[in-house]
Amino acid sequence: MPREITYREALKEALDEELAHDENVVIIGEEVAEYNGAYKVTEGLWKKWGSKRLIDAPISEAGFIGIGIGASMLGVRPVMELMFYSFAYVAFDQMMNNAAAVRYMSGGLIHCPIVVRGPANGGTNVGATHSHTPENIFANMPGLKVVSPSHPIDAKGLLKSAIRDNDPVYFMESTVLYGTKGLVPANEELEGGELLIPLGKADVKREGTDISLIAHGRAVLTCLAAAEILESQHQISAEVVDLRSIRPLDEETIMASVRKTHRAIYVEENKPFCGIGAQISSMIMEQAFDDLDAPVLRIASADAPAIYSPPLEKMQLPVPEEVVARALTLF
Amino acid sequence: MASYLKMPKLSDTMTEGVLAKWLKKEGDTVSIDEDVAEVETDKATMAMQSFDEGILHKIYVKEGESVPLGAHLALILAEGEEPPANVDQPPAVATAPAENQGVAPTKATSSTAAIPTPVSVAAVTAPVVAAAATVSTETTRIKASPLARKLAREHGIDLGQVIGTGPGGRIVKNDVDTAAAAPAGGGGSLGLLPRAQAKANQTIPLSNIRRVIAQRLLESKTTIPHFYLHIEVDTEPLMALREQVNAASVGSGGPKYTVNDFVMRGLVLAIGSVPGVNASFQGDSILQYGEVHLAVAVAIEAGLVTPVIRSAQSKSIRELSEELKALAGKAREKKLTPNEMTGGTITISNLGAYGISHFDAIINPPQAAILSVGTILKQPVVNDQGQIVPGQRMNIGLSGDHRVVDGAVGAQFLSELKRFLETPVLLIS
Numbered sequence: 001m002p003r004e005i006t007y008r009e010a011l012k013e014a015l016d017e018e019l020a021h022d023e024n025v026v027i028i029g030e031e032v033a034e035y036n037g038a039y040k041v042t043e044g045l046w047k048k049w050g051s052k053r054l055i056d057a058p059i060s061e062a063g064f065i066g067i068g069i070g071a072s073m074l075g076v077r078p079v080m081e082l083m084f085y086s087f088a089y090v091a092f093d094q095m096m097n098n099a100a101a102v103r104y105m106s107g108g109l110i111h112c113p114i115v116v117r118g119p120a121n122g123g124t125n126v127g128a129t130h131s132h133t134p135e136n137i138f139a140n141m142p143g144l145k146v147v148s149p150s151h152p153i154d155a156k157g158l159l160k161s162a163i164r165d166n167d168p169v170y171f172m173e174s175t176v177l178y179g180t181k182g183l184v185p186a187n188e189e190l191e192g193g194e195l196l197i198p199l200g201k202a203d204v205k206r207e208g209t210d211i212s213l214i215a216h217g218r219a220v221l222t223c224l225a226a227a228e229i230l231e232s233q234h235q236i237s238a239e240v241v242d243l244r245s246i247r248p249l250d251e252e253t254i255m256a257s258v259r260k261t262h263r264a265i266y267v268e269e270n271k272p273f274c275g276i277g278a279q280i281s282s283m284i285m286e287q288a289f290d291d292l293d294a295p296v297l298r299i300a301s302a303d304a305p306a307i308y309s310p311p312l313e314k315m316q317l318p319v320p321e322e323v324v325a326r327a328l329t330l331f
Numbered sequence: 332m333a334s335y336l337k338m339p340k341l342s343d344t345m346t347e348g349v350l351a352k353w354l355k356k357e358g359d360t361v362s363i364d365e366d367v368a369e370v371e372t373d374k375a376t377m378a379m380q381s382f383d384e385g386i387l388h389k390i391y392v393k394e395g396e397s398v399p400l401g402a403h404l405a406l407i408l409a410e411g412e413e414p415p416a417n418v419d420q421p422p423a424v425a426t427a428p429a430e431n432q433g434v435a436p437t438k439a440t441s442s443t444a445a446i447p448t449p450v451s452v453a454a455v456t457a458p459v460v461a462a463a464a465t466v467s468t469e470t471t472r473i474k475a476s477p478l479a480r481k482l483a484r485e486h487g488i489d490l491g492q493v494i495g496t497g498p499g500g501r502i503v504k505n506d507v508d509t510a511a512a513a514p515a516g517g518g519g520s521l522g523l524l525p526r527a528q529a530k531a532n533q534t535i536p537l538s539n540i541r542r543v544i545a546q547r548l549l550e551s552k553t554t555i556p557h558f559y560l561h562i563e564v565d566t567e568p569l570m571a572l573r574e575q576v577n578a579a580s581v582g583s584g585g586p587k588y589t590v591n592d593f594v595m596r597g598l599v600l601a602i603g604s605v606p607g608v609n610a611s612f613q614g615d616s617i618l619q620y621g622e623v624h625l626a627v628a629v630a631i632e633a634g635l636v637t638p639v640i641r642s643a644q645s646k647s648i649r650e651l652s653e654e655l656k657a658l659a660g661k662a663r664e665k666k667l668t669p670n671e672m673t674g675g676t677i678t679i680s681n682l683g684a685y686g687i688s689h690f691d692a693i694i695n696p697p698q699a700a701i702l703s704v705g706t707i708l709k710q711p712v713v714n715d716q717g718q719i720v721p722g723q724r725m726n727i728g729l730s731g732d733h734r735v736v737d738g739a740v741g742a743q744f745l746s747e748l749k750r751f752l753e754t755p756v757l758l759i760s
Contacts, residue, residue: 262478290478291478292476292477293477293503294476294497331497
């Protein structure tokens with residue numbers, strides 16, 4: 001029987017299993033070891049695996065991410081934790097430049113199998129400098145992979161695949177999702193004995209016929225709630241497509257859904273300008289123009305730094321009611 | 332120095348003007364500030380002055396033609412000056428005044444600005460005018476989703492025949508599916524109802540007749556204190572009589588009488604009883620006409636004319652009928668003489684043929700009254716025994732000039748008319 005566990009527990013299971021699976025896997029980050037993690041994602045792992053596998057880093061992202069990238073080039077599989085993904089900018093040269101380019105610049109001789117994970121979300125009243133959602137920024141760089149799971153099952157299955165991947169994978173979670181629960185199969189029930197979800201494979205979280213709500217990360221939950229309202233109050237059957245990984249991108253699943261429903265909205269908590277939605281909607285327009293019965297819409301965060309006032313911050317990010325209202329304009 | 336006369340901006344809202352009339356012809360001398368043409372704007376017709384002096388060498392715009400602001404109307408040359416090589420073609424207009432003609436001029440302007448070296452003005456502007464012309468005649472693009480377009484292509488459906496139910500009237504997949512499912516050529520389905528094509532706005536130059544109608548009716552409605560009365564006439568006896576009369580008349584090769592013929596005769600007789608409506612306000616007096624010169628409103632293609640049956644009071648229904656037929660025929664052929672259209676003392680307008688049940692007409696000055704005759708309607712009526720029975724009624728209205736006719740006088744007149752029409756034997760005796 002699948003168990004109901006939290007997103008946080010799902011991540012920890014993935015880390016625990018990968019620590020066991022490959023002795024080259026190490027976890028490095030601020031407070032990840034002795035303190036059990038700033039968000040308790042690594043709770044108990046230091047006690048179980050010791051100081052060689054879980055390493056507390058000083059407050060110096062440029063330094064410790066650089067260490068991780070260097071180590072990964074030599075065969076270590078570091079899983080780096082950023083306390084906030086907003087801090088990735090401190091390590092921007094390492095993450096965007098070195099990690100992304102080394103395989104290309106070495107002619108394929110040097111790989112960089114690093115995972116940099118942490119919460120990349122706003123909406124928690126931590127201010128504009130701690131609320132960044134940089135999926136689009138990193139996905140823009142060839143050589144990088146960007147993953148953003150919405151459900152516990154995806155969090156576990158994708159993190160395990162990310163750790164085994166030979167390229168840098170930037171794994172963006174959400175502090176809002178850490179406590180959410182979902183069904184995750186136990187290993188015994190799985191063929192092969194473990195949960196591995198391949199990168200670059202989107203997941204249809206809800207089948208529908210009239211409109212495709214496409215999203216990643218927490219916005220998938222927003223879409224699912226919107227789909228319920230559309231169904232119950234407006235007799236509109238919405239399909240919800242969860243990208244899961246932004247790069248590589250599962251174009252096939254997106255296009256199949258759009259060709260079925262003929263309408264699409266991309267929902268994200270990113271900023272709208274040059275956002276993921278811009279990329280997806282452009283792709284849909286180019287590849288499925290003749291299948292569209294309405295223009296592709298994008299719903300994103302209000303285009304401003306994360307607002308500190310809690311009531312306003314709540315309104316800055318997409319909510320189901322907004323998705324419903326915009327969806328209705330397409331019919 | 333050659334200069335061009337251009338369509339001036341004569342009102343704030345003016346985007347184009349009609350060259351109503353040239354006051355000068357080719358070869359005439361013009362001086363500065365001299366009136367050279369009359370231009371009709373959206374508001375009024377105004378004289379247009381020349382800003383230059385010289386000889387009006389070439390006229391480019393014909394009378395009645397509508398052109399955008401800044402369009403070249405004519406070429407003025409100085410005394411003895413040689414005409415430029417392009418004398419037959421005015422330079423095209425591409426600058427600000429043509430903005431309202433579509434998007435093309437803006438593009439042309441920006442492309443001009445983007446090119447650092449001077450380019451031939453004609454090269455840049457010529458396509459602009461062509462584009463503007465296309466815009467003005469092109470019908471509005473049909474709004475349809477890409478999917479709807481694809482499906483329409485596949486089914487061979489003309490999107491112009493499909494009603495869009497999507498946002499903003501966009502044709503969506505569902506609409507094409509509906510149209511495709513409808514029986515071919517049936518047209519009975521909602522999706523295949525013929526859809527009116529949107530057309531570009533058109534400026535129609537005022538004809539003389541339209542100009543006169545506009546002037547006179549505006550004058551009438553703004554200077555005459557109109558009041559309106561209506562009366563219902565039971566037409567059952569009239570229709571019965573008309574049937575007999577027509578049967579006899581047509582049988583002996585005579586004319587077929589219309590309801591209007593009877594109403595005209597009734598009107599003349601009613602004036603005999605109530606002459607006050609056959610009058611005219613003269614400022615410090617009222618002119619009570621001694622004769623009834625009956626003006627009859629006749630719709631023709633160009634508008635409305637009111638030929639006059641003279642001395643109608645002394646004419647039989649047959650004479651009235653025949654005279655009206657002759658006048659209406661001439662009206663349609665535009666052969667009425669001015670004499671035949673003036674001097675009426677009262678007017679009758681009948682829209683019954685169009686199914687209009689009742690209406691109020693505007694008085695035809697200097698007269699004081701106009702009769703508005705509606706169609707005959709079959710309707711339930713209450714008879715003398717208080718029973719509801721099928722009956723037929725005609726509504727007749729009177730618009731009166733209250734300076735001349737009081738309500739009571741108008742009412743007496745209508746009630747007299749009703750009496751004659753409901754006792755129709757009086758009309759033919």
